[in-house]
Amino acid sequence: MRSLTADSLSDFVASLDDSIGFAVVTEDALRFADLKPLSAWIEAQPSWSDLPFLVLTNRGGGPERNPAAARLLEVLGNVSFLERPFHATTFVSIARSALRGRRRQYEARLRIQELNDGERRLQTAMEAGRLGAWERDLATGTLTLSPTCKAIFGRSPEDAFSYAELIGCIHPDDLERVQAATAATLETGVDYAIEYRTIWKDGSVHWVEARAQVSRDRTGKPLKMVGVSADITARLEAEEHQRLLNEILEARVAERTRELEEAHRTVMAEVAQRERAEEQLRQSQKMEAIGQLTGGVAHDFNNLLMAVLANLELLRKHVSDDVKARRLIDGALQGARRGASLTQRLLAFARRQELQVGPVDLGRLVIGMEELLQRSVGSSVVIDTAVPDHLPLVSADANQVELALLNLAVNARDAMPDGGRIRIRLHEVELRDAAGHLACGRYLVLSVADEGHGMDEATLQKAVEPFFSTKELGKGTGLGLSMIHGLALQLKGDLRLKSTPGKGTTAELLIPVSTAIAAEAGIETAVAGEGGLRSGPKRILLVDDDVLIAMSSVDMLLDLGHDVVEAHSGQQALSCLADAPPFDLLITDYSMPGMTGGELAAIARARHPKLPILIASGYAELPAGTTLDVARLPKPYTQDQLALEIDRLTASGAGG
Numbered sequence: 001m002r003s004l005t006a007d008s009l010s011d012f013v014a015s016l017d018d019s020i021g022f023a024v025v026t027e028d029a030l031r032f033a034d035l036k037p038l039s040a041w042i043e044a045q046p047s048w049s050d051l052p053f054l055v056l057t058n059r060g061g062g063p064e065r066n067p068a069a070a071r072l073l074e075v076l077g078n079v080s081f082l083e084r085p086f087h088a089t090t091f092v093s094i095a096r097s098a099l100r101g102r103r104r105q106y107e108a109r110l111r112i113q114e115l116n117d118g119e120r121r122l123q124t125a126m127e128a129g130r131l132g133a134w135e136r137d138l139a140t141g142t143l144t145l146s147p148t149c150k151a152i153f154g155r156s157p158e159d160a161f162s163y164a165e166l167i168g169c170i171h172p173d174d175l176e177r178v179q180a181a182t183a184a185t186l187e188t189g190v191d192y193a194i195e196y197r198t199i200w201k202d203g204s205v206h207w208v209e210a211r212a213q214v215s216r217d218r219t220g221k222p223l224k225m226v227g228v229s230a231d232i233t234a235r236l237e238a239e240e241h242q243r244l245l246n247e248i249l250e251a252r253v254a255e256r257t258r259e260l261e262e263a264h265r266t267v268m269a270e271v272a273q274r275e276r277a278e279e280q281l282r283q284s285q286k287m288e289a290i291g292q293l294t295g296g297v298a299h300d301f302n303n304l305l306m307a308v309l310a311n312l313e314l315l316r317k318h319v320s321d322d323v324k325a326r327r328l329i330d331g332a333l334q335g336a337r338r339g340a341s342l343t344q345r346l347l348a349f350a351r352r353q354e355l356q357v358g359p360v361d362l363g364r365l366v367i368g369m370e371e372l373l374q375r376s377v378g379s380s381v382v383i384d385t386a387v388p389d390h391l392p393l394v395s396a397d398a399n400q401v402e403l404a405l406l407n408l409a410v411n412a413r414d415a416m417p418d419g420g421r422i423r424i425r426l427h428e429v430e431l432r433d434a435a436g437h438l439a440c441g442r443y444l445v446l447s448v449a450d451e452g453h454g455m456d457e458a459t460l461q462k463a464v465e466p467f468f469s470t471k472e473l474g475k476g477t478g479l480g481l482s483m484i485h486g487l488a489l490q491l492k493g494d495l496r497l498k499s500t501p502g503k504g505t506t507a508e509l510l511i512p513v514s515t516a517i518a519a520e521a522g523i524e525t526a527v528a529g530e531g532g533l534r535s536g537p538k539r540i541l542l543v544d545d546d547v548l549i550a551m552s553s554v555d556m557l558l559d560l561g562h563d564v565v566e567a568h569s570g571q572q573a574l575s576c577l578a579d580a581p582p583f584d585l586l587i588t589d590y591s592m593p594g595m596t597g598g599e600l601a602a603i604a605r606a607r608h609p610k611l612p613i614l615i616a617s618g619y620a621e622l623p624a625g626t627t628l629d630v631a632r633l634p635k636p637y638t639q640d641q642l643a644l645e646i647d648r649l650t651a652s653g654a655g656g
Contacts, residue, residue, distance in 0.1 A: 001099070013037045022052040022098035030055070031068060035075050042077060048109040052098035053079040056086075080264065083271055090267060097260055104256065108249055115242050134212075136163060136225045138186070152208055152231045154200030171197035171205065186222055189214055195232060207233045301339065303549055306636040308336045310552035313639050314559055340636050357491070359393040359514040360401065362444050363426060369402060373409045373424075380419030383409070387426050394444050395514040396491055401446075404484040408448040408507050411481070415452025415505060423449045428513070438494055442513040449506040455499040484509065538584035538650050539563045543573040543600065544616075545592040553587070553616075556639045562646070570595025570603075577604060583611065584650055587633075590617035601630050612649040 001021070006012035009029060016023065045051065053076045057069070069081055078101075080094055132149020136142070143166060147157035153169055155161050170178055174196035185192040192212040197205050212227025312333050319325040366387055374383050405424075412422045425447045431440050481495070484507075488495040492512055499505040540562050544550040550566055557564045565583070567573040570592060577583065586604055590597035601613045616633040633645050 001095070009033045010037065013041055016041055016051065018046070018049060020051060021102045022054060022095065024054045024056065024095075027055055027057040027068070027072070030072060039075050042075070046109070048105055048112055050078045050105060052101055053077075054094060054098060055079055055081050057081050057083050080260075082267075090270075093263070094267070097263060101256060101260070104252065111245055111249070115238070115245070118238055131228055131230045133226075133228050135227075138222050138224060149229050152206070152229050153198055154202070154204075154206070169198045169200070171199055173197070182225075185212070185214060185225065192225065192227060206231055207236050302635040303546055305336055305340050307546075307548045307552045309333065309340070309636045309638065310549075310556050312336065314552075314555050317559070336636075357395055357397055360396045360398045361391075362394050362396070362401070362446065362511065363387040363389075363391045365398060365401060366405065366424060366426060366446070369405060373406065376406060377409055377413040377422065381413050381416060382421045383424065384421055385424045391426060391428060391444060392442065393514040394511040396511050397487075400487050401509075401511070404487055404509060405446065405448070407481070407484060408509075411507075412448055412450035412452065412505070415450050415454075420451040423447075425449075429510075437489070438510065439492065439512075443493065443510045444513060446509040446511065447506055449504060451504045454501040454504050455497075456501050460497055460499050481507075537561045537563060538646065539565070539581065540585045540587060540646070541565050541567060541573060541576055541583045543567045543570070543586070543588035543592075543597070545569060545589065549589070553642075556642060560639065560643055560646070569593075570597075570600040573600055574603060577608065577611075582608070585612045585614065585646060587614045587616060590615050605630075614645055614649060 004015055006015050012023070012025065012029075042051070055069075055072055055076070073079055080098065082091060082094055130148065130152070132152050133146045134149045135144045137144075141163055143161065143163040145153075145161055150157060150159060150161055153161065153166065167175070167178075178194060178196050181192060181194045184190060192210065192214075195207060195209045198208050199205055208229050209232040210227055210229045212225045214222045215224040215226050217223055312329055316326060316329045316333070319329065366385060370383065370385055377383065409422060409424075416422075425445075427445050427447075428442060429445055430442050431438060434440055481497075485495045488509055488511070493510040496508040496510070497505065498508070540557055542550060542553055542557065542564055544553065545568055547568065550568060554564050554566050565576055567576050570588075571594065573586070573588065577586070586601070588597040588600055592600075597615050597617065601615060604611060604613060613630045614633055615630050616635055616637065631645060631649055633641065
């Protein structure tokens with residue numbers, strides 16, 4: 001298609017004429033412009049013309065989605081809206097449809113021109129010899145006709161033609177109507193105007209149009225009826241032909257309109273589907289980006305807390321006699337531990353926290369937490385727990401599930417400021433078909449339902465986003481549901497939220513049923529006794545690229561009585577391992593520039609197969625592809641946790 005481009009709306013209007021197939025204009029060019037010149041041009045189009053306009057919008061095309069479109073609909077008339085960005089195929093399809101509609105208008109113009117030409121020719125012929133004059137003397141009844149008028153009634157110019165013969169050739173069905181019109185003209189003086197049928201001598205029927213007026217004398221007495229008659233048979237046939245053409249054209253236009261409407265509905269449905277897909281993709285990308293950012297922040301925050309906690313623990317030992325100093329240090333320790341808890345929630349959302357997954361009796365866990373939950377929600381809230389007997393074990397981390405259940409209960413309490421009932425239920429479901437990221441199989445569903453104010457659909461969609469909270473400032477971190485959501489995904493389960501404003505919210509945590517055989521059903525709570533195995537001082541190589549963390553860790557090890565050598569890179573650590581005497585234990589950070597802790601451990605294990613290795617990292621999970629069997633200690637760790645791991649590794653003499 002050959003196209004013209006206009007740099008301004010005035011040039012655009014000036015370029016419009018009957019040869020334009022369709023016009024393309026952006027909504028931006030029309031939004032604040034004076035549309036009067038354009039409207040005037042549209043109004044001045046010929047009757048056959050209705051120029052199609054394609055408007056490229058930034059929002060939905062219809063008036064129900066874009067109020068500004070209603071104004072354009074009123075001004076432009078024949079307009080189609082196409083939302084940007086659009087696919088080229090969609091634009092080509094709509095452009096072709098508009099051009100086909102324009103071609104139909106051109107065809108209609110040709111038909112109308114043909115009919116008008118025929119009508120003008122017919123009128124010329126009637127003026128040239130088909131319009132006959134006649135006169136009737138009212139006193140004598142004498143009828144005088146011109147030759148042309150006689151021909152209208154099927155008579156030759158030489159034939160005599162009386163008024164009685166005229167009445168006799170009128171079609172019987174029209175005779176009474178003609179006589180009534182004649183009487184009305186004579187009685188009231190109104191113009192005589194009538195169309196009727198005549199029957200010629202050959203039996204053919206012809207239509208006559210007669211018009212006349214009464215001629216009166218000076219006193220007002222009727223003297224004559226003077227008029228003209230015309231054979232309108234051809235005209236009526238032409239009108240009938242035109243009516244049939246119009247019906248055909250209207251039928252075609254109606255059919256084309258239905259096709260365009262169907263195409264428009266299809267396009268709008270595709271646009272809506274594309275918008276939904278794009279929104280889902282944006283949401284997925286946003287959550288992935290937030291997860292990566294959250295994990296990185298939590299890792300760095302863990303390193304900072306490592307230095308804070310370690311130094312505070314060591315400092316506390318040196319101020320045992322100063323009550324005020326101990327109180328201040330205890331407050332700082334409590335704040336640091338709360339920060340560590342916050343990083344665990346962040347890592348849970350980022351799916352990077354350490355999980356001790358094993359068979360868990362979820363029913364016993366819920367029953368065992370009843371007292372804690374009741375204390376946590378207060379006396380104004382009643383907890384109603386229903387746990388069936390003989391439920392299968394689930395594959396989960398008991399501590400993380402306890403934290404998740406406590407978070408759900410506290411959220412339910414906060415949703416009922418005036419008190420109410422929290423219903424905690426357990427039941428088993430089996431998914432026969434995969435649903436989203438959930439695989440087929442058996443799941444236990446832990447549901448927590450409240451009777452609170454509930455959430456609308458928009459709030460429900462954001463509920464699992466980190467730091468999103470409907471609570472007042474300072475009343476919550478907004479990480480509770482995001483942590484539970486991340487935990488559910490790590491356990492290969494799901495978190496489902498259902499809520500109705502004014503009726504409450506139900507949270508369902510789906511956890512897969514365990515396929516392992518537990519050595520002992522129940523919740524693993526065994527913890528080594530304080531002090532652990534004390535096998536004497538050890539020679540330890542500590543590796544960490546962060547000098548502050550390395551210094552605090554070395555101080556903790558020295559305080560435990562060990563001999564410590566400090567290194568700040570993998571290469572420096574390998575040099576130390578080559579020196580004598582040998583080390584009893586290697587403790588290394590994982591995330592280090594140049595050489596990671598995993599790569600250092602692999603080289604060290606190859607050179608010293610019996611050397612125990614402990615990897616400490618803010619990311620408790622090693623990256624995918626790491627197959628080395630080594631012990632792991634999550635940051636931040638306390639001196640007791642460090643001592644317990646050292647005793648366990650050096651006492652067993654194993655590396656993992």
